[in-house]
Amino acid sequence: MALIVQKYGGTSVGDADRIKAVAARVAAAHDSGNQVVVVVSAMGDSTDRLVDLAAEVSGGRHPREMDMLLTAGERISMALLAMAIRDRGVEAMSLTGSQAGILTDTSHGEAKIRDIRAIRVREGLDQGRVVIVAGFQGVSPDTKEITTLGRGGSDATAVAMAAYLGADVCEIYTDVDGVFTADPRIVPGARKLDEVSFEEMLELAAAGARVLMMRSVEFARRFNVPLHVRSSFHDGEGTWVKENTMEDAAVTGVAHDLSEVKLTVRAVPDRPGVASAVFEPLSSAGVNVDMIVQNISHEGFTDISFTVARSDADRALGLARQAAAALGAGGVSLDDAIAKVSVVGAGMRTHPGIAARMFTVLADAGINIAMISTSPIRVSCVVDAAVAEEAVRLLHDAFDPPFEPQEESI
Ligand code: ASP
Ligand code: MG
Numbered sequence: 001m002a003l004i005v006q007k008y009g010g011t012s013v014g015d016a017d018r019i020k021a022v023a024a025r026v027a028a029a030h031d032s033g034n035q036v037v038v039v040v041s042a043m044g045d046s047t048d049r050l051v052d053l054a055a056e057v058s059g060g061r062h063p064r065e066m067d068m069l070l071t072a073g074e075r076i077s078m079a080l081l082a083m084a085i086r087d088r089g090v091e092a093m094s095l096t097g098s099q100a101g102i103l104t105d106t107s108h109g110e111a112k113i114r115d116i117r118a119i120r121v122r123e124g125l126d127q128g129r130v131v132i133v134a135g136f137q138g139v140s141p142d143t144k145e146i147t148t149l150g151r152g153g154s155d156a157t158a159v160a161m162a163a164y165l166g167a168d169v170c171e172i173y174t175d176v177d178g179v180f181t182a183d184p185r186i187v188p189g190a191r192k193l194d195e196v197s198f199e200e201m202l203e204l205a206a207a208g209a210r211v212l213m214m215r216s217v218e219f220a221r222r223f224n225v226p227l228h229v230r231s232s233f234h235d236g237e238g239t240w241v242k243e244n245t246m247e248d249a250a251v252t253g254v255a256h257d258l259s260e261v262k263l264t265v266r267a268v269p270d271r272p273g274v275a276s277a278v279f280e281p282l283s284s285a286g287v288n289v290d291m292i293v294q295n296i297s298h299e300g301f302t303d304i305s306f307t308v309a310r311s312d313a314d315r316a317l318g319l320a321r322q323a324a325a326a327l328g329a330g331g332v333s334l335d336d337a338i339a340k341v342s343v344v345g346a347g348m349r350t351h352p353g354i355a356a357r358m359f360t361v362l363a364d365a366g367i368n369i370a371m372i373s374t375s376p377i378r379v380s381c382v383v384d385a386a387v388a389e390e391a392v393r394l395l396h397d398a399f400d401p402p403f404e405p406q407e408e409s410i
Pocket of ligand 1: 042073136150
């Protein structure tokens, strides 16, 4: 008998028929003798619709009420799924995040899980029930308020639950077959990966691969929870995300991200303290900066470019303008038509030359690189948004991931 945590994303519970199909899968797992905890997302794109609805009734920011609103989405799917499972003769019970003991910090909209006291989940399992937990939500023991974990947060709920319960596996059911070597909508030849390491999955998620929420991968890695990302539409094996994989490909995947914008602070005086003057206010305001490039100084002045999430663009622009004025810099420009394309592979550590090859592929196609950043297992380039898809296709063709160079480099 195994303990399985299954998480179903929005599409997998998108309508009554889909919910019944999920119920059949859950009941089958239960009937084969497993203990099953199910974590659900809100149906289809209902979270987006609630966000839009809120914007229609109010122009203001209401973090507490937004969390009250958005958590309703997951409550709907959990209750419906419990009913459908009970119809199959299996005892099932749904619990909100708070009832399930997901304890978070106090921040609304982007709360972090601090602790788990899943007493009622354990009780339910001990009574032979399937326990369904609403994803994406918790409660702050300090404020007694309901919180949400950030978009895509049901993945985090599932992994945290699996870690706490010591589950044998955390299955992430979704509308794609697994983790691919590139977005299959852009690269028709993209392949499903059988396995990928936590480390690579983290880099892929940070580079824009949207199949798993990044924080949930961090969590899975920290607590060594094996993840199985698979389709809810069939029984085929998906992608295993785990600590160690058989091979370390030099390039495991090509990812792209259109969710960031680039700001450039122009003609900043080149003296100690300027980077701090630009980035300190951003960090205090909670604006996450991804890539940073400081150009070579010309006659005592330098340009500083950096990227932030599109949703932070206005705030970042305001703060950068203030900093630029205080420093006597030339001004700030915003480029919102950029894309980040990345190649990721743990084998990059032992196979040099991946970055150079990437630059050559882009150069041969006449694609200009605006920024470059690297980690030991990733190379990312910022390019024009208009050529992002072409860049992804060319890089996927060139590296043909999972790519293992034949000859050993000495
Ligand atoms: N329903 C939430 C969202 O759409 C959480 C999730 O799907 O994981 O972001
Ligand atoms: Mg969703």
